[in-house]
Every structure is written in structure tokens, then in C-alpha cells.
Amino acid sequence: MNDGKITNADLLIVNDRIEKIAPHISDLNSAIIDAEGLYLLPGVIDDQVHFREPGLTHKGNIYTESKAAVAGGITSFMEMPNTIPNTLTQELLEAKYDAAAKSSLANYSFFMGINKDNLEEALKTDTENVCGITDDGLYFNNDEGILANYPDYLEVLFSRSETLIALHSENDAIIRRNTEKYRRLYSDDIPFKFHALIRSEEACLEATRGVLEIAKKHHNRLHLFHISTLAEANLFDNKLPVGEKRITAEACIHHLWFSDKDYETLGAKIKWNPSIKSGENKDGLLSALLDNKLDIIATDHAPHTIEEKSGNYFKALSGGPLVQHALPAMLELHHQGKISLEKLVEKMCHNVAEIYRIKDRGYIREGHYADLVLVDLNNPWKVKTENILYKCGWSPFENQTFRSRIVKTFINGHLVFDNGAFDETKKGMRMKFSKIR
């Protein structure tokens, strides 16, 4: 399954690359894998994960979460700077690459973080070796505020940056006002369903509108993470091919799967920022993906321990683990007739490579790295505690049956995941990027 086409063919891997794709390849020196009846997809590239290393490793680490990702068909990931210490210097950034070289089963890149104090440092980021700069998960100013709320700073950042900047976009003042309203009504025990109205549609739309205005003025290369409302999705353009867009955006698995009706049964387990909102938003995000206003699908994988997800509205942390179940969930939406396999591969593989200008990955092409996933579309399994690989040990998908199963995952030609078993003898590679035009 590649480039909008399903082809019946053989594929030859030599070392870490795809050597040849042809109707029949006979190479008696190679090990042969019979993939009859299965689909071979490019490995999924997830541009938004929080793997918690260093400093928060009780929730997860690069080894455990990359392992879960590989079992889910994700072959490359880009990781967020809200580890402890926050990734705000080039030295701390490189330390993460060093850690991943030793322990990551998947290919990796790490975002440089930005806040009010490190503009000059952030602008030193090497765009051919680092995926981009982001504020995601960071506070702008001493434990308070999101960068999207500081237009003067954004002006300076956008006018000076030649790097891709990826942002989390919500309006602080609106969230604060809504929080106080519900706190007056419920004290600390605000029912979780009101998360959708506290971190509201309006809070997202206001912030995204503001950020887009500044980015357009500077013709900046901007990517917006985890768009959660239809109103925001409608602000994006679908006229240019993804590789030519200066402004791109994504939807996340949880916003495409859950809606505000699910707070009743799942409560804090589906507390995310931005919040899970109405069913109209959920459906709207999917249609915005289908008509190319939204460009890619990511996870925002953000594990917390079950204890950290417990307690009242204010105690339960936002975020949840997703990398192991993202592709099976999207394949389930495919089974439900909501998205074609072609579109799913475009949004989870090809377009991520296009947006970040990743070198030699994201497609099944001769000469590209052999990052590949073999899936069985008709081999149902149920998400249970025993088969969850996240260090935190839980999933919002528990008891969900998925009709599709990840059978094998190849990374740089190496069969890392094979029917539930791992070969950890080779580690993933640091991704490389072409310069932004």
C-alpha cells in the first residue's frame, strides 16, 4: 500500500534499504517472508510523542515507549521538550539524541523547546538534524501560560526563524475564566465532561486564529499540533499540495476516536489538552483530514501512571498513552468505512515525511530505508492489561477489540517486531531532514 495504490508485488530488502520492488523477485540468498493475504504499509511516523526521558521516567522512557510504538507499527517518532530538565539548550537536546542512540528501537528525532528565555539558543537549532522547535508541554513563563498567548514574542520568533515551528494552541484567559465558572459550581469535584467546556472550542479557535495571523504575515513555516475542533480545521487551506504548504496541521487519534459522551465511562482517562470535545468536532476533524485541510494524524502519546490519572478534576493529569494502538484504531475506522487505506497511509506516513522533509522515509520506494509494517486486516484481538506495553500499564482502549493486527515491523531493514516477539539487537537511527525552502 503506497502512494495511493495497492500493488501485488515482491519487495527485496538489502541491508537497511529497499533494494527492489517487482512482480516477482527470485533471490535465493535472501530469507523469504510470505506475506500472502497481508498488507505492507510504510512504517508510521508519529510527530508528537512524550516519552518522558529524562526526569519523568516513572511514567515511561525512550526504551519502553519506543518498544510499544514499534508493536503498534510506528517506525519513527518525534519527541517533545517537556522532559525534566526541559529541552531548552542545545546541550540538553543532544543528550536526548545520545540516550535514544543507546535505547530507542524506533527511528527518532527530538524537538528543541522554546520559552521566553531561550530564543537565541533555540534559533541555533540545526534544521538538517533536528525536526523543529516547539513549545508543546512547556510553560512560556515560570509555570504559566502557553506561547500562543504571547503575540509580541511570536512576532519576533516567526520573523527570525528558518526552522519549522510547531505549536500547541489554546487561549489561557478563556480557559482560566471557564475554570473559575465551573469551580464556583462544583468546587474541586468538577465532573470530567466539563473539561470539554473548560478547555473549550472557543479557547482553541481564538488562539489558533491569532497564531495563524502572525504566521501568515511572516510567511513562517508553522505546524499546529492536535487540532481539536472543526472550526479551527476550517481555518486551514487545502489548495496546495502538502509539501508546498507553509502552514500545516494535524489531528490526533484520541480526538478522532473519542467524544464528550465518553467522559461518562472513561472520566480522567480521556482527559487531554486540548480536550476531547463534541461528536460534531470528532466527525468534523475526520472530514477535514479527508479534504486535506488537516494534513497528518499523530498520537500526542503522553503516558501518566494510573495514580496520576486519579483523583478529582484538578488532581488528574492530562494526557494518555497511545502509540501501541494508534494504527490499529485507524485501521478500525477504515473497517467502519470512514477512511480508505490509501488516505490513512497518506496521513500517517507520506505526509509526515513531506511536512518535516524527512530524508528517505515515509514511502515504500526503492532506495528508501526499509521502514515497513505488515498488517493483517482480519485478525481480531482485544486490548487487555496483559498485552499493553506502555510502562504505565494502562490504555484508554482497554477492552476494545481491534479487527486489525500488526504482524511485523521492520526498521531500517531489521525485523524488530515479529508476531509479538522483539529482536532488540539493532537500535533505530536519528532521522535526517532536507532544508526548508
Ligand SMILES: [Zn+2]
Ligand atoms: Zn500539546
